Amino acid sequence: MREKIKKTGLLLSLLVFFLSSASWLLAGGDLLIKNATILTVTGNTIPNGDVLVINGVIKQIGQNLTAPAGVRIIEANGRYLMPGIIDTHTHIALSGTNEGTDAITPEVTMAEVVNADDTSIFTALSGGVTMVHTMHGSANVIGGTNVVLKLKWGKPSEELIVKEAYPTLKFALGENVKQSNRTLLPGRPQRYPATRMGANALIRSELMRAKDYMAAWDHYEQLKKSKNPPANLLPPRKDLRLETLADLLRGKLIARCHAYVAPEMIEFLNLSREFGFKIGAFEHAWEAYKITNELKAAGVGISVFIDSWAYKMEAAEGIAYNAAYCTQKGLLVSINSDSGERIRRLFNEAGKSVKYGLTQDEALKLITINAAKQLGVDRLVGSIEVGKQADLALFSQHPMSAYTRCEMTIIEGDVYFDREALLKERAAASTKKGGLS
Amino acid sequence: MKIKNMKVNRIKPVLLKNKNQLVFLAALLGLTLLSIYSFPFPAAAQTEDKAEVTAIVGAKIVPVTGPVIDSGSILIRNGRIADLGANISIPSGAKVIEAKGLIAYPGMIDSYSWLGLEEISGVRATVDNRETGRINPQVKAIEALRYDSMHIPIARANGIVAAVVVPSGGLISGQSTLVKLEGWTNREMVIKESLAMIIELPALRRSRGEFAGFGRQQPQVTTEKILDELRQIFQKARMYEKRREAARKNILLSPPDFDEASHFLLPVVKGELPVIFSVHADKDILQTIKFVQEEKIKAIFYGVEQGFKVAKEIKEAGIPCIIGSLYSLPPVWEDGYDALFLNPVILNQAGVKISFSSSSASTAKDLPYHAAKAAAFGLKPEEALKAVTIYPAEIFGVDKLMGSLEPGKTASIVLADGDLLELGTKIQKVFIDGKEVSLENRYTELLKKFEQREADK
Numbered sequence: 001m002r003e004k005i006k007k008t009g010l011l012l013s014l015l016v017f018f019l020s021s022a023s024w025l026l027a028g029g030d031l032l033i034k035n036a037t038i039l040t041v042t043g044n045t046i047p048n049g050d051v052l053v054i055n056g057v058i059k060q061i062g063q064n065l066t067a068p069a070g071v072r073i074i075e076a077n078g079r080y081l082m083p084g085i086i087d088t089h090t091h092i093a094l095s096g097t098n099e100g101t102d103a104i105t106p107e108v109t110m111a112e113v114v115n116a117d118d119t120s121i122f123t124a125l126s127g128g129v130t131m132v133h134t135m136h137g138s139a140n141v142i143g144g145t146n147v148v149l150k151l152k153w154g155k156p157s158e159e160l161i162v163k164e165a166y167p168t169l170k171f172a173l174g175e176n177v178k179q180s181n182r183t184l185l186p187g188r189p190q191r192y193p194a195t196r197m198g199a200n201a202l203i204r205s206e207l208m209r210a211k212d213y214m215a216a217w218d219h220y221e222q223l224k225k226s227k228n229p230p231a232n233l234l235p236p237r238k239d240l241r242l243e244t245l246a247d248l249l250r251g252k253l254i255a256r257c258h259a260y261v262a263p264e265m266i267e268f269l270n271l272s273r274e275f276g277f278k279i280g281a282f283e284h285a286w287e288a289y290k291i292t293n294e295l296k297a298a299g300v301g302i303s304v305f306i307d308s309w310a311y312k313m314e315a316a317e318g319i320a321y322n323a324a325y326c327t328q329k330g331l332l333v334s335i336n337s338d339s340g341e342r343i344r345r346l347f348n349e350a351g352k353s354v355k356y357g358l359t360q361d362e363a364l365k366l367i368t369i370n371a372a373k374q375l376g377v378d379r380l381v382g383s384i385e386v387g388k389q390a391d392l393a394l395f396s397q398h399p400m401s402a403y404t405r406c407e408m409t410i411i412e413g414d415v416y417f418d419r420e421a422l423l424k425e426r427a428a429a430s431t432k433k434g435g436l437s
Numbered sequence: 438m439k440i441k442n443m444k445v446n447r448i449k450p451v452l453l454k455n456k457n458q459l460v461f462l463a464a465l466l467g468l469t470l471l472s473i474y475s476f477p478f479p480a481a482a483q484t485e486d487k488a489e490v491t492a493i494v495g496a497k498i499v500p501v502t503g504p505v506i507d508s509g510s511i512l513i514r515n516g517r518i519a520d521l522g523a524n525i526s527i528p529s530g531a532k533v534i535e536a537k538g539l540i541a542y543p544g545m546i547d548s549y550s551w552l553g554l555e556e557i558s559g560v561r562a563t564v565d566n567r568e569t570g571r572i573n574p575q576v577k578a579i580e581a582l583r584y585d586s587m588h589i590p591i592a593r594a595n596g597i598v599a600a601v602v603v604p605s606g607g608l609i610s611g612q613s614t615l616v617k618l619e620g621w622t623n624r625e626m627v628i629k630e631s632l633a634m635i636i637e638l639p640a641l642r643r644s645r646g647e648f649a650g651f652g653r654q655q656p657q658v659t660t661e662k663i664l665d666e667l668r669q670i671f672q673k674a675r676m677y678e679k680r681r682e683a684a685r686k687n688i689l690l691s692p693p694d695f696d697e698a699s700h701f702l703l704p705v706v707k708g709e710l711p712v713i714f715s716v717h718a719d720k721d722i723l724q725t726i727k728f729v730q731e732e733k734i735k736a737i738f739y740g741v742e743q744g745f746k747v748a749k750e751i752k753e754a755g756i757p758c759i760i761g762s763l764y765s766l767p768p769v770w771e772d773g774y775d776a777l778f779l780n781p782v783i784l785n786q787a788g789v790k791i792s793f794s795s796s797s798a799s800t801a802k803d804l805p806y807h808a809a810k811a812a813a814f815g816l817k818p819e820e821a822l823k824a825v826t827i828y829p830a831e832i833f834g835v836d837k838l839m840g841s842l843e844p845g846k847t848a849s850i851v852l853a854d855g856d857l858l859e860l861g862t863k864i865q866k867v868f869i870d871g872k873e874v875s876l877e878n879r880y881t882e883l884l885k886k887f888e889q890r891e892a893d894k
Contacts, residue, residue: 119770126774181559290887310588310799312559319880341766344774348806354861402809402860403818426773 028056028390029413032067036076036394041083041361041368042383051081053390056412061386074394079407082364082399083383084130084391085346086371088303089256089283089336091134092120092343093149093160098137103177103191104206106169106244108144110136114157120340121151125417127344128393128406131162133375136170138258138283141177141199142206143170145244146256148375150391153416166376168280169248172258173199173268174314181312200267207275210245217246254280256303260314262287269298281374283336286318292329301332301374306349308342323366324357334371351400360400490514491871492527496536496852500842501543501826511541513848516871520844534852534873539865542822542857543841544598544849546829547804548759549713549739549794552589552600553582553616553623558799567606572670574701576611578602579630582623588798590878593618595802596851596864599628599839601794601829603635603713608663609670609698610635613713615833617849619869632833633737634705637715638663638725641742641768660721664728671732674699674706711735713759717768719746726754737832739794742768745780748787757832758789760824762796763807778814785820792829793821809858821858847871 031053038046038061050065051058067073091097095115099105114134124132131150136143148165175181177199179191193199216236223229247253255272259265259282272279282288285302286309288295295302304326309318327333335350337343350366358366372382381391393399394408409417491513498506498521510527512519527533556563565581582602592600598618604611612631620626638660677699684692704710716725717740729736738744740761744751751758760781767776784791793808795801808821816824830840839847848871855862867874 123766123774175559289884290890293890307800307802310557313557316557317879317883319883321880321884325884341764345764345810348810348860351860352806355863360861396813400860402806402858403813405813 028053029410029415030054030068030071031074031390031410031413031415032065032071033074033076033081033392033394034065035078036081037078037398038384039080039082039361039364039399040384041364042385045361048078049081051384051390051392053410053413056390056414058384058386058388058390061384074408076394080395080398080404081384082128082393082395083368083381084393084409084411085128085367086131086133086334086375086377086382087124087129087337087343087346087367088133088281088334088371088374089135089338090124090132090340090343091137091338092124092132092340093118093134093151098139099144100137100139103141103193103202104241105136105140105144106142106248107240108136109147110134110144111147111161114147114149114160116152116155116157116160120343121153122417123340124343125151125153125409126406126419128347128395128399128409129343130391130393130409130411130416131371131375131377131381132343133165133168133256135168135256135283138170138172138176140170141172141193141202142245143172145169145253148377150411151416152411152414162375162377164377164380166254166280167247167252168256169244169253170258171203171255171268173264174258174260175312176258196264200264200271203268203271204274206245207249207271207277210242210249211275213239213242214246214249248277249275251278254278256280256283258283260284260286260318262290266291266294269294269300272298281332281334284315284338286315286322288331289319289322289325292326292331295326296330301334301370302326303334303336303371303374305338306335306352320352321356324353327353327358327362327366332370332373333366334374335366347395347399347404347406348402351402354400360398363400490519490528490531491534491848491868491873492531493534493536493541493850493852494527496539496541498541498842499822499857501823502841502843508537511842511848511850513850513868513871516848518842518844518846518848518850521842534866536852536866539852539854540857541842542596542851542853543826543839543846544851544867544869545596545804545825545857546792546833546840547592547597547600547795547801547825548792548829548832549603549761549796550600550801551605551796551798552592552602552618552801553584553586553798554578554602554604555798556583556586556588566604568604568611571607572609572698573604573607573611574609574634574705575697576604577614577631578604578612579614579616579623579627582614582616582626584620584623584626586798587879588801589618590875591880592795592801592804593867593869593874594864594876594878594881595805596853596857596867597801597804598849598851598867598869600801601632601833605635605637605715608637608666609702610637612701612710615835617869619872619874628835628838629833631704631710633711633713634702635713635715636667638717638721641717660716660718660724664724667728668732670698671702671706671734674702678703678706705734706732708734711737713737713739715739717742719743722747723750726750726756729756730754741784742777742780743772744789745776745783748784748789751784752788756789757828758784758791759829759832760784760791760793760807760811762794763810764800764803775814778810781811781824782815785816785824790828790832792824792832805858806860809860812858818856818858825858 033051035048038049052060052065093115095113099108133148135146146168148162149160193202220235257268279300281301281303283303285304288302307320309315323333337346346367350363353363369382372378380389390413392410395404397404407419493511498509506523509523511521551566554566568576601615603613613633615629615632616626677696680693684690736756739759741758781791795804808825812818812821827840830836848868850868852866853862853864
């Protein structure tokens with residue numbers, strides 16, 4: 001009987017899981033985009049192509065497609081359709097960025113402080129961005145767990161979270177965690193660590209603690225399962241901080257590490273080998289071009305600025321060739337904004353990499369499929385392919401051109417930004433109130 | 438002395454055939470000069486002797502002030518453009534630069550930057566653009582300009598040949614300077630040593646979207662009060678001058694004690710030195726226009742984020758506008774997400790003279806992209822190009838010297854493999870005052886260094 005209940009329960013929960021994970025299939029919108037220059041990213045560019053979206057998923061790509069009755073038709077008139085832009089490193093849509101009181105805070109989770117009302121979401125949409133990896137800040141050596149969001153402006157926070165993405169944990173190294181640019185208030189001691197040595201040592205010690213913690217739990221489970229468990233057997237004390245780090249060591253979490261200079265990246269690679277955890281990408285990685293061999297051997301990609309540099313000492317050797325050169329050396333590279341402003345011109349930032357050696361097609365990947373791969377969502381988004389979610393952005397000219405403008409941003413077949421509609425609204429409002437243009 | 442040198446120049450072509458004769462004449466002239474001025478001008482005489490002609494041949498030429506020439510040549514002599522056109526003859530012996538497939542543009546002018554005053558913004562020891570205190574008309578950007586800043590060759594490699602370098606902070610921040618991006622010392626770079634006084638009026642509301650703690654603080658004082666304060670400061674300077682003048686004429690009167698602020702504001706109140714007002718909100722712009730008219734001073738506006746709301750008034754006042762960085766969010770959300778991009782478009786359409794600025798040191802190289810951003814939102818591409826070349830030259834009163842490709846102007850020319858404002862365009866050659874300058878920079882040096890690592894293997 002008990003077995004039966006267990007089984008039905010399992011079946012039921014499976015069903016619920018299936019329904020909930022498949023709910024987007026039913027929730028998404030229907031659209032037919034006609035006569036677009038389709039930048040598929042993973043395949044060839046299709047001039048004058050149509051994209052049919054049903055239930056938020058790309059159903060068909062081709063020419064002269066027809067829409068089922070009632071489906072909205074968007075005439076692209078030769079304008080450029082690209083996959084929705086993915087920003088692999090930002091801090092928008094959060095009601096907190098840094099739990100900066102302590103150098104080690106892996107127990108905090110960004111998913112719990114998602115702020116769906118942040119106007120930065122709309123700002124990002126106006127630049128064709130549909131997905132963000134929004135992260136804990138870099139004040140701490142070990143920050144918190146990050147979250148991936150779709151920018152469904154107007155929807156509640158829970159509906160923004162992308163559950164399929166890799167769960168990631170923020171690490172940070174260098175000047176921010178050393179607090180080297182901070183003026184200490186009188187009477188306040190300098191926080192440990194104040195050097196790169198200390199930062200590395202601190203990570204090592206915390207991970208050793210986490211290992212001990214895991215061993216203690218393993219020991220407890222072993223004893224509990226044994227034939228004659230001791231009568232006074234007590235479980236170890238739960239520690240959320242160490243629990244998160246244990247998840248990292250178990251491979252359930254992936255490290256994303258804020259690092260600028262080459263030695264700190266090399267040493268973090270060593271730590272990952274020493275403890276056997278996985279690194280998703282180095283963030284900023286201004287000196288990655290100096291150690292492409294090491295990064296490639298470790299299979300670790302980078303999430304970088306194109307040319308925002310020289311704002312602190314560790315960014316003084318950040319060259320604008322970094323993204324292009326590392327791409328050419330075979331690293332997985334994405335361009336991030338790390339800003340609620342830069343996010344709306346991420347396509348311009350990617351476009352600059354053409355000057356430094358990439359083709360326009362390669363440049364496009366930096367903010368689409370590469371970013372999707374780094375977040376573990378490349379089977380869902382990041383390119384225009386049949387079966388993928390219809391996260392799309394329409395541009396007036398080639399998105400890698402300086403003269404382009406985002407016209408429309410679509411997530412799962414629903415239009416979240418429409419410049420033309422906005423201008424109409426604005427015109428109507430201005431005749432009513434006599435306001436601005 | 439300049440006239441004397443010109444004479445050499447004119448006589449030279451006739452005598453060029455006979456080198457001995459030329460040497461003789463030069464010696465004779467040198468002696469004459471020595472006898473008159475007891476100063477021989479050796480450097481000047483040398484360059485004049487060479488009179489080397491450089492010819493850029495086969496380029497598409499975008500003069501900016503005239504029609505595009507699909508394929509033509511540019512002659513450079515003595516650092517100036519001697520001639521340009523589709524069918525000009527190349528003098529024998531000219532140094533020929535083959536430019537087929539390239540486009541020749543006038544070099545760009547950054548209208549507001551911190552080039553040479555700020556190396557690494559987060560390292561205070563490398564930052565020289567912000568003096569302490571509020572009233573600093575005595576400080577001059579040129580005197581702190583780090584001519585071998587790593588940001589200058591990067592800007593140059595992106596086609597920028599000149600920049601206005603400004604002090605900032607406080608109310609009266611100091612004197613800006615206009616420099617070319619070439620020279621072995623700060624003084625060698627000077628185009629206009631003292632270009633304009635910088636006055637910063639209160640900023641608009643803190644922009645949204647910035648993370649907590651990174652935005653500017655909301656100012657507590659209104660622009661009205663600030664302008665009242667400026668009126669008093671200007672009035673004091675005028676009185677100071679009056680008293681000084683009176684004392685000069687009347688031996689019985691004692692001159693006033695030296696007053697630093699008044700002294701260095703004199704060129705401003707006399708209407709000789711323009712003021713660049715950093716001004717942002719529409720109401721503040723209107724008040725500042727009134728202030729400028731009442732005080733009878735020359736003014737240029739900078740920032741002007743809400744200029745589009747009062748474009749007509751700015752046009753009527755005849756005040757040119759330097760657009761602030763477009764890498765910024767509209768300070769007032771209600772203005773619309775694209776307010777900053779539309780602002781230059783609307784100002785330009787209203788007939789206001791605009792120019793773009795990087796408002797930066799480390800990303801001064803992005804100047805062309807600011808112009809292109811406005812073009813993406815409706816500014817005509819030709820106007821966008823003018824707003825980084827001839828318009829700033831006109832605004833700063835150096836349009837006889839630079840800003841377009843025309844005979845007589847300094848040969849500050851950029852050869853690009855595509856549209857000057859486009860992101861993927863690579864700049865192939867840059868000439869400043871007729872001299873081809875190096876395009877090597879921090880980026881290329883470090884790249885080369887670490888490419889070597891691969892080569893070593």
